[in-house]
Amino acid sequence: MAEVKTNTRRPTMPKGPMRGRGMPVAKGAIKKGTLPRLLKMMFKYYKWQAIIILLCIFLNSFGSLVASLFTKTLVDEVITPGIKLGLGEVQGTFISLIITMALAYIVVVLAGFFWHRIMATVAQGMLYHFREDMFKKMQTLPIKYFDTHAHGEIMSLYTNDTDATRQLIGQSLPTLLSSSLTLVVSISFMLWYSFWLALVVFVCTFAMTMVVKYIGGNSAKYMVAQQTSLAEEEGFIEEMMKGQKVVKVFTHEEKAKEDFDKYNEKLFHDSEQAHIFGNILGPILSNIGNFTYVLLAIIGGILFTIQAPNVGISSIIEGIAPISIGMIIAFLGLSRSFTQIVNQMSQQISMIAMGLAGASRIFALMDEESEVDEGYVTLVRAKRDENGELVETTERTGLWAWKHYHKEKNTTTYIELKGDIVMDMVDFGYTPDKQVLYDISLYAKPGQKIAFVGATGAGKTTITNLINRFYDIADGKVRYDGININKIKKADLRRSLGIVLQDTNLFTGTVMDNIRYGRLDATDEECIEAAKLANAHDFITRLPDGYDTMLTNNGANLSQGQRQLISIARAEVADTPVMILDEATSSIDTRTEALVADGMDKLMHGRTVFVIAHRLSTVRNSDAIMVLDHGRIIERGTHDQLIEQKGVY
């Protein structure tokens, strides 16, 4: 427990949903091409807005530039001549200058206003699209993805990483753009005035870049370390909080504190370093700026005193002449804003790195391989025509059929949905190198109840996972009503299978909503009917708001047994010809279970049922019982037959 582990990501047994937060993987890695892809996405969804924002940023920078020349113009064209000639003489220029300025300021204010306002729409809209696209993609991913990624890790894409991209899109990129514009303009101005002085600024800028590289690099390094330590500590806290009751029962509080302190100490160290480097970058850069100013003043003073010939772009027009006072003053002003901008840009570096790393991870999810579905056989509502043949219909007949299109003959046949399942010599392994099921063959006629028993880890759950194609078999065949399930569209296949899983998952919403999850168009009456069959009705009516009671936190306000009763009702509402029950009744007390079993019996007519259970009482009346051991069926038969055999059963 004590040492901080580095290799906790091991291949996970795909059994039940993984909980908790895993260690973060390769934080801070930025994939190439992330920025172009991000921009492309932005232009795809918000072409006009993006263009207007660009325009606004441009106008804003331009306006600011005009404004920055204001003081110089005021001095040169109004004050200096005014002192000599009097206010009356310069009044005209003065007023028009003030008006020009006011206009420039209005442009700056308006451009800024629209820029930020439209940016709000774009940034938030982009986040929405990120979430939507990721979520849509996630719905298509195979179960394997969820087995191999910690849930905390997936969640972090929607929270931390999405937030990081918000900073990037809404703040860092525009700032960077407008800063670069100003930077280009001030560089041009500097070169316009004087190469010599510009050289001084560039040398100092080089020094600044080195500082940014060193301090910024360290800041980023420790920022990443801080994130990792934070995630590690969060993982530890989550585990301990979840197991808090166990901690208490074993009076393990002191040990937990001791372990916690280790994580906390490491986090303290990393975050302190990250903050130190982050905090000192600003003062160092702005004071390099101050040094630059002094240096420029001195060199400018020397140049002026010795009347050295000045060279700048302006020299092309005005010819080479000694540096002027106005030029030095203007240059100093430029150098101040120049270093300020460099400082401003450097503050964005870590934000940009974090944002791009987040976007990389988001795009990585979007690039994950979807569940492959090559099925073409679909499930349709059907009715019998006058000849007794099945035909497709839109009416609710209660009759369903598989619509099977035969390519080579160009014909379509309809096969009634009955719930006949055949597994033929099926082999399977979660990974190619480790087989978990061998030669599984079984036949389930419509309406039959097939039970799987066997020690834990024998492969019972795995078999049911193959029927609904959560995983694809390695060898052999599974047939549903005589059709190879690989030919059936996954959605239609799953729609024809009802399932009650080992771990019940309820969703935030009312009890009614949760039952209706099985079939969205079920009426309230149908839901209540299903709840009655599952014997959930009694306890539901005793809840504070009955069927309208809100369930939160996976139904934390219900007992385990009650949650399972609801999940059984949910499967019943789905009204499917095949039902898979995975230890569905393990936490229901025997009396309740007897009631459920009773309801099940009524419902069993016309249904094929696969049951996984440890208790004999739940499997006793099955048509066939499969005894599994280490991935093989070692015995099969009815209850009585198996007793006769006196085998493992």
Next chain:
Amino acid sequence: MNMVKTLLKSVRQFKKPSLITPLFMVLEAFCECLIPFFMAKMINEDVLASPDAMRTILTYGLVLVLLAVVSLTSGVLAGRFAAKASCGFASNLRHDLFYRVQKFSFSNVDKFSTSSLVTRLTTDVTNVQQSYQMCLRIAIRVPLQFIFAIIMSFTINHKLAWIFVVIAPLILVVLLVIIRYVMPFFRRIFKKYDALNNSIQENVGGIRVVKSFVREDYEVKKLQKAAGEVRDDFTKAEKILALNNPIMSLFINVAVLIISYLGATFIINDGFSHGGVLPEGAFDAAQLSALTTYGVQILSCCMMFSMVFVMITMSFESARRISEVLNEESDIVSPENGVKEVKNGSIRFENVSFKYAKTAHAYALSDIDLDIQSGETVGILGGTGSSKTTLIQLLPRLYDATEGNVYVGGVNVKDYDLDTLRKEVSIVLQKNVLFSGTIKENLRWGNENATDEELVRVCKLAQADEFIRSFPDGYDHYIEQGGTNVSGGQKQRLCIARALLRKPKVLILDDSTSAVDTKTDALIRHAFKEEIPDTTKIIIAQRVGSVEHADKILVMDGGKIIACGNHAELMAGSAIYREIYEAQTRKSEQTEGGVA
């Protein structure tokens, strides 16, 4: 304010850096205010035009370099101390929170959900940390800088500086109005944001259900709605906040224009009236430019101030959530000089009633009177919600009885030293947890100093040895967080072994073999009987078979013991017991016989 006091208690050893930081910040602010002043003095037309220009430049240059060095040093030191103070404060807060939670009783734990505790220890602490650093670095510096700048502008020209004094409060008011208007939006957004993340989390956790019921489209619609709401509210809020920047620059620009107009007029008139030359020391263009610089500084102080205000207000909610945990008093505390020895495993309940919350109407347990001899095996049967678990949780004082008394080894449980009691009354919880780490590490939760032989012995008792050995790494097999890589039955057996390692006087199994097959279940019970005969064993079970051979069987219903006796007595005397028994053994006598 009480809340702030609670939090500040956690500053402790970081008081010094917390106090030093503002000092250096003040120094830095002071330098930063003087720098433009000397810059204006160092270089202007008069200076450059005068013959000893270089001397002036070098003198002021030296002053400026000195100021920059001081500013740099104080800035860097302030940065370091601020980092130490804020990170240390956060570290202490996390420490205090975690330690406080370790003190919690079960009912305290029930009050806060796991995820909310995790958020409080991470996100909330980070928020408070940021605000704290902001307070140290900016909240003190900004007002000072504001005052410095005002003073400087008055020194330059007191006739023009009043404009700032008029505009600054205006700007502040406008910004605060915007914030006031936006804050409710943000509060609402946080809630919607939580709901959004919650729905994603449910989807990830329940992905098998989603796929089984082919509800992908439905889930996507749900997300679109939730994400859309977040987007709409956020956009609204940000659009209002988008006013901040332009309004800010509007005010600054208006101020600059007024100052420029009035200043220029003043200089021109002054100069013209003196025959085209400004008198020595009069207000000139350079000073006008310095004045504008200070003006911008004053107004950006207002901006900063409003930003700090937003940050701090936003972290108030986090601070509240943290102090809620820190102020939560554990309602079960170990008595001073508690009894350190549990004599034997006898148990007595005397008129015990219990309800989970004081305000609850219904009692979860009522009128429990019960006597159990040391070494007895007791089975408890009853329907879901019949308070079986509640009953046994009173023994190790996971909860305290509301009325009546509970005795273990002849002593009231409230008189025991809590650690002693819980060590001797070991419970295998229904919702049990394994922690990430090897099997050995997990088992040693029971007893840190247990030898490997002891581990093997208890695992054999719990019928876990065999499957542990089947793992490639055996007892060093790594258990994933939450024990996801062992099956339910294996997990339960490991939990039993862990509890056995404590060698308790009372061992309680709360439905701890539900996922274990009947055969193994029987073997475990058999091992208990043979190997730990002196330990009192209380077994809550769903299967009659698990408790059939117990010395005493309690049948519970609605928080009451409705029948008590051994199997034969109950078969004769309790209709409910008979009903359960028959329901479970119907048609299966031969099977049970065949297995056992």
